[in-house]
Amino acid sequence: MPVDYEGVLLLMYVYGCGAVRLRTAVACGTTICVAYPLAEAWAGLPPDALQARTLFIVTTNVIGMVTAWILDQEARGNFLVARQLRGMAHVDFLTGLPNRRDFSERIEAAWKQASAERRPLAIALVDVDWFKAYNDRYGHPAGDRVLRAVAQVLARHASGSGDLVARLGGEEFVCVWYGATAGAARAAADAIHADIAALGVPHAGSDAGRLTLSIGLHVVVPRPDQSRADALYQADQALYAAKAAGRNTTVLGRADGEGDPAPAGRGAAAGGMYEREPGGVS
Structure with missing residues (x-):
C-alpha cells in the first residue's frame, strides 16, 4: 500500500x-x-x-x-x-538579602535617578559590634542566627519604594533610603537600634552585655561631579567614628567632614566613606 x-x-x-x-x-x-x-x-x-x-x-x-x-x-x-x-548569584545565601554584587548594580541605578531628580540618598553602613568575639564565645551557628535576625530588622526599616538593603559581607550591612532627609535617616537608625535592643540577644563580650550595632550614616543629594564611591567613603568614615565613640551608636557624617550634633546617647559625626572589604571593624 x-x-x-x-x-x-x-x-x-x-x-x-x-x-x-x-x-x-x-x-x-x-x-x-x-x-x-x-x-x-x-x-x-x-x-x-x-x-x-x-x-x-x-x-x-x-x-x-x-x-x-x-x-x-x-x-x-x-x-x-x-x-x-x-x-x-545576587542573593546572600545566609540572610536572603541582596549581596554586594546586587547592591553595586542597584545603588548605581539609584544614584543616577537621585541625581536626575535632585533627591537625597541616605546611606547607612551597619556593623555588628564585637561579632568575632560573639562567634568565639557562642559558636558560628549562633552567629549565623544573629546575622539573620539583624537582616530581618534592617529589611523592615528599608522597605520603601526605592530603598535598598544588602549584606556586604561578614557582619557588615548597608541600607539606603531614597529621598530621606538627615532627620528621617537618623530616626530610622534610632528605630533599628531599638529593635536590636528589643531582641535581647546576650553578648558577654560586649560592653552593653547584649547584641548592639554601630551605624555610619551619610546623606547626600548626588551631583553630576560626584560618584557613589565618594558617598560610600563618607558613610564608611562615619562608621569608624561610631566604633571609636564606643559602639552601639549612630554617627552622621558630612561631606565637609564637620560634625553634626548627634542625639543623646549617640556619637559625634565624621566625614568620608568608600567601598572597602568587610570585616575591617567589629
Missing part, C-alpha cells in the same frame, strides 16, 4: 530537530491532519490508500506534537533553572 515515507521523515525532522514550539506544533499538526485527507480525497485517492496515508499522517503529527511538548517542558525547566541561578 503506497505511503509517503519521505513526508513522514520530513515531518519528524521539522518537529524534532526544528524545535517547534508547542503552540505552533498543535496548530500546524491539526491543520495538516485535517487538510491532507481532504486534499487527497478531492484528488481522487482510492479509499484504502487514503486511509493508510491518513493514519500515517495523523500518527506522525501526534508524535511530533508530543515531541514538541517534551521540548517545550525542557525549555521551560532550563529557563527556570537559569533564572534561579541568576537570582542566587
Whole structure:
C-alpha cells in the first residue's frame, strides 16, 4: 500500500530537530491532519490508500506534537533553572538579602535617578559590634542566627519604594533610603537600634552585655561631579567614628567632614566613606 515515507521523515525532522514550539506544533499538526485527507480525497485517492496515508499522517503529527511538548517542558525547566541561578548569584545565601554584587548594580541605578531628580540618598553602613568575639564565645551557628535576625530588622526599616538593603559581607550591612532627609535617616537608625535592643540577644563580650550595632550614616543629594564611591567613603568614615565613640551608636557624617550634633546617647559625626572589604571593624 503506497505511503509517503519521505513526508513522514520530513515531518519528524521539522518537529524534532526544528524545535517547534508547542503552540505552533498543535496548530500546524491539526491543520495538516485535517487538510491532507481532504486534499487527497478531492484528488481522487482510492479509499484504502487514503486511509493508510491518513493514519500515517495523523500518527506522525501526534508524535511530533508530543515531541514538541517534551521540548517545550525542557525549555521551560532550563529557563527556570537559569533564572534561579541568576537570582542566587545576587542573593546572600545566609540572610536572603541582596549581596554586594546586587547592591553595586542597584545603588548605581539609584544614584543616577537621585541625581536626575535632585533627591537625597541616605546611606547607612551597619556593623555588628564585637561579632568575632560573639562567634568565639557562642559558636558560628549562633552567629549565623544573629546575622539573620539583624537582616530581618534592617529589611523592615528599608522597605520603601526605592530603598535598598544588602549584606556586604561578614557582619557588615548597608541600607539606603531614597529621598530621606538627615532627620528621617537618623530616626530610622534610632528605630533599628531599638529593635536590636528589643531582641535581647546576650553578648558577654560586649560592653552593653547584649547584641548592639554601630551605624555610619551619610546623606547626600548626588551631583553630576560626584560618584557613589565618594558617598560610600563618607558613610564608611562615619562608621569608624561610631566604633571609636564606643559602639552601639549612630554617627552622621558630612561631606565637609564637620560634625553634626548627634542625639543623646549617640556619637559625634565624621566625614568620608568608600567601598572597602568587610570585616575591617567589629
